[in-house]
Amino acid sequence: MIDAKGVVRGFDDGAGGRVTVLDGASLSVAAGEFVAVVGRSGSGKSTLLHVLGGLDTGYRGEVSVAGVRLDGLGDAALSRFRNETVGFVFQSFHLLSGVSALENVMLPARFSAAPGGELERRAREALARVGLTMHAARTPGQLSGGERQRVAIARALFASPRLLLCDEPTGNLDAETADGVVALFSALNASGLTIVAVTHEERLRAAASRVVTLAKGRLT
Amino acid sequence: MSASPWPLVWLSLRRDRRSALASTFGLAVGVASLVFFVALGLGVGRVVREKVFPVDARLVEVVPASFSLGLLGGGVLDEAAVGRLEALPGVARAYRKMNVRAPAVSVYRGDFFGRPLHMGLEVLAVGVEPDFVVGDVVVGAFADPGPDQPIPALASTRLLEIYNKSFAPQRSLPQLSGQLLAGFVFPVEFNRSFVTAPPPGAAAIPCRAQLVGVSDRALLAGITIPLEVARRLNRAANADADAYSAVTLEAKDPSAVPGLVAAVRAMGLEVDDQERRQAERAGAAVAICTSSLALVSLLVCVLAAFNIAHAFSAAVRAREKELGVMRAVGATRAALFRLVFVEALVLGLAGGALGTLVALLAGVAADAAAASMLPAFPFKPESWFSTPAWLLAGGLALGVVAAAAGAFLPARRAAASDPARVLAG
Numbered sequence: 001m002i003d004a005k006g007v008v009r010g011f012d013d014g015a016g017g018r019v020t021v022l023d024g025a026s027l028s029v030a031a032g033e034f035v036a037v038v039g040r041s042g043s044g045k046s047t048l049l050h051v052l053g054g055l056d057t058g059y060r061g062e063v064s065v066a067g068v069r070l071d072g073l074g075d076a077a078l079s080r081f082r083n084e085t086v087g088f089v090f091q092s093f094h095l096l097s098g099v100s101a102l103e104n105v106m107l108p109a110r111f112s113a114a115p116g117g118e119l120e121r122r123a124r125e126a127l128a129r130v131g132l133t134m135h136a137a138r139t140p141g142q143l144s145g146g147e148r149q150r151v152a153i154a155r156a157l158f159a160s161p162r163l164l165l166c167d168e169p170t171g172n173l174d175a176e177t178a179d180g181v182v183a184l185f186s187a188l189n190a191s192g193l194t195i196v197a198v199t200h201e202e203r204l205r206a207a208a209s210r211v212v213t214l215a216k217g218r219l220t
Numbered sequence: 221m222s223a224s225p226w227p228l229v230w231l232s233l234r235r236d237r238r239s240a241l242a243s244t245f246g247l248a249v250g251v252a253s254l255v256f257f258v259a260l261g262l263g264v265g266r267v268v269r270e271k272v273f274p275v276d277a278r279l280v281e282v283v284p285a286s287f288s289l290g291l292l293g294g295g296v297l298d299e300a301a302v303g304r305l306e307a308l309p310g311v312a313r314a315y316r317k318m319n320v321r322a323p324a325v326s327v328y329r330g331d332f333f334g335r336p337l338h339m340g341l342e343v344l345a346v347g348v349e350p351d352f353v354v355g356d357v358v359v360g361a362f363a364d365p366g367p368d369q370p371i372p373a374l375a376s377t378r379l380l381e382i383y384n385k386s387f388a389p390q391r392s393l394p395q396l397s398g399q400l401l402a403g404f405v406f407p408v409e410f411n412r413s414f415v416t417a418p419p420p421g422a423a424a425i426p427c428r429a430q431l432v433g434v435s436d437r438a439l440l441a442g443i444t445i446p447l448e449v450a451r452r453l454n455r456a457a458n459a460d461a462d463a464y465s466a467v468t469l470e471a472k473d474p475s476a477v478p479g480l481v482a483a484v485r486a487m488g489l490e491v492d493d494q495e496r497r498q499a500e501r502a503g504a505a506v507a508i509c510t511s512s513l514a515l516v517s518l519l520v521c522v523l524a525a526f527n528i529a530h531a532f533s534a535a536v537r538a539r540e541k542e543l544g545v546m547r548a549v550g551a552t553r554a555a556l557f558r559l560v561f562v563e564a565l566v567l568g569l570a571g572g573a574l575g576t577l578v579a580l581l582a583g584v585a586a587d588a589a590a591a592s593m594l595p596a597f598p599f600k601p602e603s604w605f606s607t608p609a610w611l612l613a614g615g616l617a618l619g620v621v622a623a624a625a626g627a628f629l630p631a632r633r634a635a636a637s638d639p640a641r642v643l644a645g
Contacts, residue, residue: 082548
C-alpha cells in the first residue's frame, strides 16, 4: 500500500537556517496493516503523514501510495489522489463550523470528479458506520468532542478510501471517548482498511498491528 | 473541482450572513447612487435634447452671409445658391425658407376655448416648404389656399409648452394640446405693426390664419406657413419674394454634417448653429454635473471593493484551517480560488441588483415628489429619469466587477495556502 524511500524534508527555521525533519525516511506498509508512528514532539510525524497523503510536496525521495507515484505529481492529480484514495483524520477534527454533520461528511464530494449521485445516502451510511445516525443534522457546536471526531472519521470514510491517515486522532479526547475511537479504528482495520496513525497514545499504539518510531528523521 | 461550487458557496454565505450583508450593502449604496445619478443625467439630458433644444443632428441651417461679396458673389440665398447647396455631396434634401418681410400683428377679441380673450401681438411669419413639416400637419393641407382663404399655420411645440406651463396658468386660460389647437382660426394683418411704422404707401393686408398643428420645426416666436404663401405676401407687400431667408440642408448621415458646414462656408454662406450650440452647452452642463455625481458614486464603489477585499482577507485568514481541510479532502488550488471568488461574485451580483432596484425605486419616488411638490414650468418632464437597459445591466456589472476586484487577491491567497502548514498540530 505504501512504499516510501529516502524521503528528505526540511524547513526554514526562521533564523536564516534550515532544519531537516525527515532525513532519508523510508516506510513500507502492506494493505490492511494498522501502523502506529510514534516519536517525540517535533520529530516529523505529522510531516511524514502529510507527505504520504499528498498534502506536502516539498520533499525529496520516492513515495508511492496505492500504486500512485506521488513525487512529481501536479496539483490536480494530487488533489484527485487525496479525494479518492486517502482519508485524513486530524487531532483538532477540523470540521466546518455552523454546518451540519451531514454536510461536513459530504465535503469530499464537493471536490470530486466522480459522479455525485446519492450523496446524502452515502453520507448517512458513513455516519452510521461511526455510530452517529441520529446526529446528522447537528452542527459541530452541538456535538461532543468524541462525536466531532467521529464525524471527522465519517468524512474521511465518505469516499471509500484505501488508506486512512490519522494525526493524533485521540489527542483531544478524554480517555473513555478515546477508547471508543480506537475501537472504531480497530473495527475499520478489521474490515480491511489500511491505517497509519501518528500518536503519543498508548492505547492507539496497542491497537496497531505494527509500531514504527520516527527519530532523527528516520523510521525504525 | 468538477463538482459545482454552489453548495459550499451557499453554506459559506449562510454561515457568514452578517459579513455578507455588510459587503452587499456597501456595494448596493455605490451602485444605487451611480445608477440614480446617471439615470437622472440621462433623463435631464433627454429633456434638453428632445424638448428644450430639439436639434436634429442631420439638419444644417444655412443663412445668407452677414455681408455680401457683391460682384464676386456669395452671401445671397437665391435659387441658384440653393441649387449649388443641393448639389453638395452628402446632402439628401434642401428645404427653402422665406421670412414674410412685412410686419404683421394679430388682434384677437373673442372666445378662446371657452374663455374670453382680448389680445394683440406682433407676429413673425416664416414660409417653409411643405415637405419640411408635413409630418406635423394634422388638419387640412399645408399649401397656399389662395388669397381669401385662411393661411395654414404651424405653431411651435416649445411655444405651446411655454403657454401651457407659464402663460395659461397665470391668466387662467385653458391648457391646450396640438390636437385641440388644430383648426383654430385667428386674424393676422400684414403691413401693420405695433412697434414700427409701416412702409410708406403700404396698405394693410388683412388675412386669417388657421392652426393646422404644432411642430418642433416651427418658428419659436411666430407662425410657420407654406413657402408659397410667404412668397405671395412678400410680393403683395412689395418686398423681396425671390431670396430665401434660410435653407435647411438635410444630410444623408449625421457624420456628413461637419463636411457640409465647411462646404457651405466655402460658398460664402453662413451656418446658423445657435440652437445646436445651446443644446451642446446645455448637454455639456448636464453631462458635467452627472459625471461629477457619478464619480462620487464610483468612489463609493471603490470603497465598497476595498471593504470586500478587507472582509474577504479577514475571512480567508479566519478560514485558513477550513480551506486546508478542503485541500485535504481533494480541493485543487483552482477550486479554492473559485470558491472564494464565486462567493464574492454572488455578493457583487446581489449588491448590484439591490442597488439598481433601489435606484429605480428612488427615481420613481423622486418623480412622484417632483410631480406633487414642484410647480408647473415649461418643459417640466413627467419623469426626470431615463433608465435604458444598458444602465440597468451596467449597475449589475458594476457590483460584480467591484466585488471581483476586491476578492481577487484574497482568493489568490486562499488558493496559495499551504495545507500541510495550517493543518499541522
